[in-house]
Amino acid sequence: MSRTEAEIAGLMADAVEFSLHHVEAGGLPFIGVLVGDDGYVSDFGVNEVARTGDPTAHAEIVAMRTAMHDLGRSDLEGSWLLATGEPCGLCYSFALDHRADRIYVAVDGDAVTGQGFDYGGSYAAFGIDRAQLAGIIHRIPVARGLAPFERYLDLRHRGISTRPPSSTHPKGTS
Template sequence: MRRAIALGEKAALIDSSGGPFGCVVVKDGAVVGEGTNRVVAENDPTWHGEMAAIRTAAKNLGTFHLAGCTLYTTGEPCPMCAAAIFWARIERIVYASTIADAMRFGGFDDHAIYGELSKPVNERSIPATMCLHEEMLHVWRRYEAKADKIRY
C-alpha cells in the first residue's frame, strides 16, 4: 500500500498528471503491475491508476484473468475501475481512502455515477438509443458460432 500511496502522491503533487491515485497489483507477494492517475497529462478520462495497473499486470502475466491477485489502491475504486476489477477477476481490493474522501478533498463525485448506473438505460441523463439491432444480432450469432473464440 505504501508503494501505491507514493505513486499517487507523485502523480498529484509532483507530476500534476491527475489526482492522488496510485495502484499496485500483487500476485504471490510480487508486484506484477503499477499505475497512476494520468487523466490530466493524457487528456484521457479512463487513465485511472487501477486501469493502468490492471493493464500492466495483464501484460506482464500474459493473461487477462488476474486470479490470485490483490489490488492495492489509494482510493476506493470508482465505478469504471470497480467494473474493470471484476472483469479482470482480481480476488481482493485493499484501499487507503473512501469515495467520500475523494469527494471531500478532490471534488470527485462518484456517487452521481453510481446513481446514474442504477437507473434503467432509458432514464439516465445521457440519452441512449438503440439502432440496427437486427444487423448486430447477425454479428452476435456468427460470433456465438465461432469455434475458436476466446471467452472472457
C-alpha cells in the same frame, strides 16, 4: 506465497508515498498497484487520461492492464488491487470483470468526495452496489492515507496545479 495484512499495509503505504510525489509533480492522487499471491507486484499505475486521451486510463485500470500484460493473462485471478482512493464504478467494474480477488483501499469514497473527487454517481452507471462488495473490498488504513488528496486540494486552491480549476474534480477527466 500468501500475503500478510502487514505486507499489504506496507505496499499501500508505499503507494500513498508515491501518490504524494505524484501530486507534487502535477498528477492526481489516485494510484493503483496489483499484487499477486505468487509474489508479483506491478508498477504503480497513475491516471493517464489527459496524457493519452483514453477516458478509461484511470490509475487502477492502468495498473491492472500492466499486470495482465506482464503476466501474459487476460484475467486478474489470484491478484489483489490496491488503490490509494476508493475506485470509481468504471474501475470496480474492470476489476470485477477481470476477476481480481480482492480490492484494498487506503481512503474510502466518502473521504475522497470530501476532497472534491465526487464520482459516487458512477457506481449506479456501472451497476456497482458497494454494499454487495463487502467481501471483496477491504480498507487498509495507513498513516498519511488522506495526505495526497489534501495536498492536491491545497495545491489547487493555491493555483499551483497545472490542471484546470473546477469545484469538483471527476477522476476520469482531470
